[in-house]
Amino acid sequence: MPSPAVLTAHDLHFAHDGRDVLHGVSVALRSGTVTAVAGPNGAGKSTLVELLAGVRSPRRGVVTCRGSLALVVQRPAVPDTLPVTVHDVVAMGTWSRRRRLRPTAGAVAAAIDRVGLAGLADRPLASLSGGQRQRALLAQGIVQRADVLLLDEPAAGLDSRSRERTRAVLAEEAARGAAVACVTHDDTSIEQADVVVRLEDGRVL
Ligand SMILES: Nc1ncnc2c1ncn2[C@@H]1O[C@H](COP(=O)(O)OP(=O)(O)OP(=O)(O)O)[C@@H](O)[C@H]1O
Numbered sequence: 001m002p003s004p005a006v007l008t009a010h011d012l013h014f015a016h017d018g019r020d021v022l023h024g025v026s027v028a029l030r031s032g033t034v035t036a037v038a039g040p041n042g043a044g045k046s047t048l049v050e051l052l053a054g055v056r057s058p059r060r061g062v063v064t065c066r067g068s069l070a071l072v073v074q075r076p077a078v079p080d081t082l083p084v085t086v087h088d089v090v091a092m093g094t095w096s097r098r099r100r101l102r103p104t105a106g107a108v109a110a111a112i113d114r115v116g117l118a119g120l121a122d123r124p125l126a127s128l129s130g131g132q133r134q135r136a137l138l139a140q141g142i143v144q145r146a147d148v149l150l151l152d153e154p155a156a157g158l159d160s161r162s163r164e165r166t167r168a169v170l171a172e173e174a175a176r177g178a179a180v181a182c183v184t185h186d187d188t189s190i191e192q193a194d195v196v197v198r199l200e201d202g203r204v205l
Contacts, residue, residue, distance in 0.1 A: 003030045003031040004030065005179075006029055006065065006147050007063070007064070007065045007066070007179060008026075009027050009028075009061065009064075010062050011024050011026055011062075012024070012026070012048070012058045012060070012061035013025075013058055013060040014044075014058050014059055015059055022047055022058075023201075023203050025048055025061075027052070027204070029052075029148060029180075031177050031179050032175070033179060033194040034171060034174045034180045034181075034182065034192070034195075035180065035193060035196070036182055036184050036197070037049065037182065037183045038183075038196055038198050039198050039199035043199040044202040045152075045199055046183060048199065049150050049151075049181070052065075053069060054069070067146070067179075068144065068148070069146050069147065070150070071141070071152075072138055072149070072154055073137065073152055074134075074137075074153055081126075082126075084124065085123060086112060086117060086122070086123055087112070089125050090111055090136065093140060093143060108121075109121065111139040112136075112139050114142065114172075115135040115165065115166075116165055134155075134158060134162075135166070138169065141154075142169060142173060145176070147178060148180075149173050149180045150181050150182075152183045153185070155167070155186050167189055174194070181197075
Protein backbone atom coordinates (compact mmCIF):
# COMPACT_ATOMS: atom_id res chain seq x y z
CA MET A 1 0.00 0.00 0.00
CA PRO A 2 1.51 3.37 -0.96
CA SER A 3 1.61 5.92 1.86
CA PRO A 4 -1.04 8.64 1.67
CA ALA A 5 -0.22 11.83 -0.23
CA VAL A 6 0.84 14.70 2.04
CA LEU A 7 0.78 17.19 -0.79
CA THR A 8 -1.43 16.98 -3.85
CA ALA A 9 -1.62 19.32 -6.79
CA HIS A 10 -4.51 19.03 -9.19
CA ASP A 11 -4.71 20.46 -12.70
CA LEU A 12 -2.30 23.36 -12.17
CA HIS A 13 -2.19 26.10 -14.77
CA PHE A 14 0.19 29.01 -14.50
CA ALA A 15 1.17 31.92 -16.76
CA HIS A 16 4.31 34.09 -16.56
CA ASP A 17 3.60 37.53 -18.05
CA GLY A 18 0.44 36.26 -19.73
CA ARG A 19 2.22 33.27 -21.33
CA ASP A 20 1.05 29.84 -20.14
CA VAL A 21 3.97 27.76 -18.87
CA LEU A 22 2.10 25.01 -16.96
CA HIS A 23 -0.89 23.31 -18.57
CA GLY A 24 -2.88 21.10 -16.22
CA VAL A 25 -0.14 19.56 -14.08
CA SER A 26 -1.16 17.12 -11.33
CA VAL A 27 1.22 15.49 -8.82
CA ALA A 28 0.98 13.72 -5.45
CA LEU A 29 3.87 13.67 -2.96
CA ARG A 30 3.87 10.80 -0.47
CA SER A 31 5.53 10.40 2.92
CA GLY A 32 8.76 8.45 2.87
CA THR A 33 9.45 8.95 -0.83
CA VAL A 34 11.80 11.03 -2.97
CA THR A 35 10.21 12.43 -6.13
CA ALA A 36 12.55 13.74 -8.83
CA VAL A 37 11.12 16.53 -10.98
CA ALA A 38 13.00 16.24 -14.26
CA GLY A 39 12.83 17.68 -17.76
CA PRO A 40 14.60 20.08 -20.11
CA ASN A 41 15.41 23.73 -19.40
CA GLY A 42 12.28 25.86 -19.45
CA ALA A 43 9.93 22.88 -18.97
CA GLY A 44 8.36 24.54 -15.91
CA LYS A 45 10.05 22.62 -13.08
CA SER A 46 10.96 25.62 -10.90
CA THR A 47 7.56 27.17 -11.51
CA LEU A 48 5.86 23.92 -10.46
CA VAL A 49 7.89 23.73 -7.24
CA GLU A 50 7.03 27.36 -6.44
CA LEU A 51 3.33 26.57 -6.89
CA LEU A 52 3.64 23.45 -4.69
CA ALA A 53 5.36 25.56 -2.01
CA GLY A 54 2.70 28.27 -2.17
CA VAL A 55 5.22 30.93 -3.21
CA ARG A 56 3.09 31.47 -6.33
CA SER A 57 -0.61 30.89 -6.88
CA PRO A 58 -1.94 28.92 -9.85
CA ARG A 59 -4.19 30.58 -12.43
CA ARG A 60 -6.29 27.44 -12.20
CA GLY A 61 -6.06 24.26 -10.15
CA VAL A 62 -5.43 23.59 -6.49
CA VAL A 63 -2.60 22.58 -4.15
CA THR A 64 -3.48 20.82 -0.90
CA CYS A 65 -0.82 20.29 1.75
CA ARG A 66 -1.62 18.37 4.92
CA GLY A 67 1.52 19.21 6.89
CA SER A 68 4.45 21.55 7.35
CA LEU A 69 6.58 22.41 4.32
CA ALA A 70 10.10 23.65 3.74
CA LEU A 71 11.40 25.00 0.43
CA VAL A 72 15.09 24.99 -0.51
CA VAL A 73 15.75 27.56 -3.21
CA GLN A 74 18.79 27.83 -5.48
CA ARG A 75 19.94 31.22 -4.30
CA PRO A 76 19.79 32.74 -0.83
CA ALA A 77 17.21 35.48 -0.41
CA VAL A 78 19.71 37.49 1.64
CA PRO A 79 21.90 40.11 -0.04
CA ASP A 80 25.68 39.62 0.13
CA THR A 81 26.04 42.81 2.14
CA LEU A 82 24.01 41.39 5.05
CA PRO A 83 26.47 40.07 7.68
CA VAL A 84 24.81 36.69 8.30
CA THR A 85 26.76 33.57 9.15
CA VAL A 86 26.03 30.02 8.03
CA HIS A 87 24.66 29.35 11.51
CA ASP A 88 22.31 32.39 11.25
CA VAL A 89 21.00 31.28 7.87
CA VAL A 90 20.30 27.73 9.01
CA ALA A 91 18.74 28.93 12.30
CA MET A 92 16.46 31.24 10.31
CA GLY A 93 14.86 28.30 8.54
CA THR A 94 13.27 28.60 5.17
CA TRP A 95 9.97 29.51 3.56
CA SER A 96 7.27 27.76 5.51
CA ARG A 97 3.53 27.49 5.16
CA ARG A 98 3.07 27.13 8.85
CA ARG A 99 4.51 28.82 11.89
CA ARG A 100 7.27 26.74 13.33
CA LEU A 101 9.45 26.68 16.41
CA ARG A 102 12.94 28.12 16.12
CA PRO A 103 15.38 25.22 15.79
CA THR A 104 17.65 24.57 18.78
CA ALA A 105 21.39 25.32 18.54
CA GLY A 106 21.99 21.55 18.58
CA ALA A 107 19.63 20.97 15.65
CA VAL A 108 21.30 23.78 13.68
CA ALA A 109 24.77 22.31 14.32
CA ALA A 110 23.57 18.82 13.35
CA ALA A 111 22.07 20.09 10.07
CA ILE A 112 25.30 21.95 9.22
CA ASP A 113 27.28 18.81 9.99
CA ARG A 114 25.02 16.63 7.80
CA VAL A 115 25.69 18.79 4.74
CA GLY A 116 29.44 18.70 5.39
CA LEU A 117 29.90 22.29 6.52
CA ALA A 118 30.98 21.64 10.11
CA GLY A 119 33.73 24.13 10.86
CA LEU A 120 32.21 26.80 8.64
CA ALA A 121 29.23 27.62 10.87
CA ASP A 122 30.62 31.00 11.95
CA ARG A 123 31.72 32.07 8.48
CA PRO A 124 29.71 34.82 6.74
CA LEU A 125 27.48 33.27 4.07
CA ALA A 126 28.86 35.75 1.55
CA SER A 127 32.38 34.34 2.04
CA LEU A 128 31.38 30.82 0.98
CA SER A 129 31.83 29.30 -2.46
CA GLY A 130 28.74 28.72 -4.59
CA GLY A 131 28.67 25.00 -3.75
CA GLN A 132 29.11 25.65 -0.04
CA ARG A 133 26.22 28.12 -0.12
CA GLN A 134 24.05 25.53 -1.84
CA ARG A 135 24.79 23.16 1.02
CA ALA A 136 24.03 25.87 3.62
CA LEU A 137 20.61 26.29 2.00
CA LEU A 138 20.08 22.52 2.16
CA ALA A 139 20.89 22.63 5.88
CA GLN A 140 18.37 25.48 6.22
CA GLY A 141 15.72 23.23 4.66
CA ILE A 142 16.40 20.05 6.62
CA VAL A 143 16.71 21.70 10.03
CA GLN A 144 12.94 22.15 10.17
CA ARG A 145 12.11 18.46 9.81
CA ALA A 146 9.12 19.46 7.74
CA ASP A 147 6.54 16.95 6.47
CA VAL A 148 7.22 18.11 2.90
CA LEU A 149 10.67 19.10 1.68
CA LEU A 150 10.83 20.80 -1.73
CA LEU A 151 14.16 21.57 -3.37
CA ASP A 152 15.04 23.40 -6.57
CA GLU A 153 18.25 21.86 -7.94
CA PRO A 154 20.02 21.39 -4.61
CA ALA A 155 22.97 19.73 -6.37
CA ALA A 156 23.49 22.37 -9.07
CA GLY A 157 27.17 23.26 -9.26
CA LEU A 158 28.22 20.72 -6.63
CA ASP A 159 31.22 18.42 -7.06
CA SER A 160 30.50 14.67 -7.30
CA ARG A 161 31.18 13.99 -3.60
CA SER A 162 28.84 16.80 -2.52
CA ARG A 163 26.18 15.62 -4.98
CA GLU A 164 26.42 12.17 -3.44
CA ARG A 165 26.10 13.65 0.04
CA THR A 166 23.06 15.67 -1.05
CA ARG A 167 21.41 12.54 -2.46
CA ALA A 168 22.12 10.72 0.81
CA VAL A 169 20.64 13.56 2.87
CA LEU A 170 17.45 13.54 0.79
CA ALA A 171 17.17 9.75 1.15
CA GLU A 172 17.58 10.16 4.94
CA GLU A 173 14.85 12.80 4.98
CA ALA A 174 12.50 10.43 3.16
CA ALA A 175 13.49 7.62 5.54
CA ARG A 176 12.38 9.73 8.54
CA GLY A 177 9.01 10.09 6.80
CA ALA A 178 9.24 13.31 4.81
CA ALA A 179 7.74 13.64 1.34
CA VAL A 180 10.71 14.94 -0.64
CA ALA A 181 10.49 16.48 -4.11
CA CYS A 182 13.56 17.69 -5.89
CA VAL A 183 14.09 19.44 -9.21
CA THR A 184 17.14 17.83 -10.74
CA HIS A 185 19.17 17.36 -13.91
CA ASP A 186 21.37 14.77 -12.18
CA ASP A 187 20.96 11.32 -13.81
CA THR A 188 21.87 9.43 -10.63
CA SER A 189 19.28 11.37 -8.59
CA ILE A 190 16.66 10.56 -11.23
CA GLU A 191 17.61 6.86 -11.25
CA GLN A 192 17.54 6.63 -7.46
CA ALA A 193 14.26 8.52 -6.97
CA ASP A 194 11.17 6.56 -5.91
CA VAL A 195 9.01 8.55 -8.34
CA VAL A 196 9.99 10.60 -11.38
CA VAL A 197 7.77 13.44 -12.62
CA ARG A 198 8.95 14.33 -16.11
CA LEU A 199 7.85 17.73 -17.37
CA GLU A 200 8.06 18.94 -20.94
CA ASP A 201 6.61 22.21 -22.19
CA GLY A 202 4.59 22.57 -19.00
CA ARG A 203 2.99 19.12 -19.14
CA VAL A 204 3.70 15.88 -17.28
CA LEU A 205 4.81 13.24 -19.77
N1 LIG B 1 10.02 35.31 -13.74
C1 LIG B 1 9.67 34.91 -14.96
N2 LIG B 1 9.11 35.78 -15.82
C2 LIG B 1 8.73 35.38 -17.06
N3 LIG B 1 8.86 34.12 -17.52
C3 LIG B 1 9.43 33.23 -16.71
C4 LIG B 1 9.86 33.57 -15.38
N4 LIG B 1 10.35 32.47 -14.80
C5 LIG B 1 10.27 31.48 -15.72
N5 LIG B 1 9.71 31.94 -16.86
C6 LIG B 1 9.43 31.13 -18.06
O1 LIG B 1 8.62 30.04 -17.67
C7 LIG B 1 9.01 28.84 -18.33
C8 LIG B 1 9.32 27.78 -17.27
O2 LIG B 1 10.45 28.23 -16.51
P1 LIG B 1 11.01 27.40 -15.28
O3 LIG B 1 12.09 28.23 -14.65
O4 LIG B 1 9.89 26.96 -14.45
O5 LIG B 1 11.65 26.15 -16.05
P2 LIG B 1 12.63 25.02 -15.52
O6 LIG B 1 12.10 23.72 -16.04
O7 LIG B 1 12.81 25.14 -14.06
O8 LIG B 1 13.98 25.38 -16.28
P3 LIG B 1 15.55 25.15 -15.89
O9 LIG B 1 15.84 23.68 -16.05
O10 LIG B 1 16.26 25.96 -16.92
O11 LIG B 1 15.76 25.68 -14.50
C9 LIG B 1 10.19 29.21 -19.22
O12 LIG B 1 9.70 29.38 -20.52
C10 LIG B 1 10.68 30.52 -18.65
O13 LIG B 1 11.23 31.32 -19.67
